[in-house]
Amino acid sequence: MEISVIRNEKDYNNALKRIDELIDCEVNSKEEDELQIISLLVWDYEERNYPMGSLKPIQAIRVRMEELGLKSKDLTSLIGDKSRVSDVLSMKRKLTLPMIRNLSKHLNIPIETLASEY
Known part of the structure; x- marks a missing residue:
């Protein structure tokens, strides 16, 4: 599990692919932990670059x-x-x-x- 800050679109797309791979993981597993962390990073990137507020x-x-x-x-x-x-x-x-x-x-x-x- 190598996790890093999402700095650009390439990082963002790679994170989305990883989320897709992890989406059906077992509850309370290391994969679920990774899914939650990557999801937070994606959320942060999207908030900065693609605000959905309205x-x-x-x-x-x-x-x-x-x-x-x-x-x-x-x-x-x-x-x-x-x-x-x-x-x-x-x-x-x-x-x-x-x-x-x-x-x-x-x-x-x-x-x-x-x-x-x-």
Whole structure:
């Protein structure tokens, strides 16, 4: 586990690739520790270079999905089954606290953004 500060886009892309490799790691493992640390570094880099402060929750999710090349089916492990993901993304269903926590942790979207009114 070699972790360093993210200084540029190359470092950022490498960190995102590593997050993708670690996303399904076991809870309370060294891999999860690494995932959390890298996620914090990515969050810091994104806050400095790609601020999301003014986005509504669903906009923020869609932006992050696009950045990571994710499809709605990729969110089932974070939100629920396919129909629940569809309902959330079409704003027919509100985000729940567990959804907000999962999305924040795995997509590196600030909780404040996800918890705001929409």
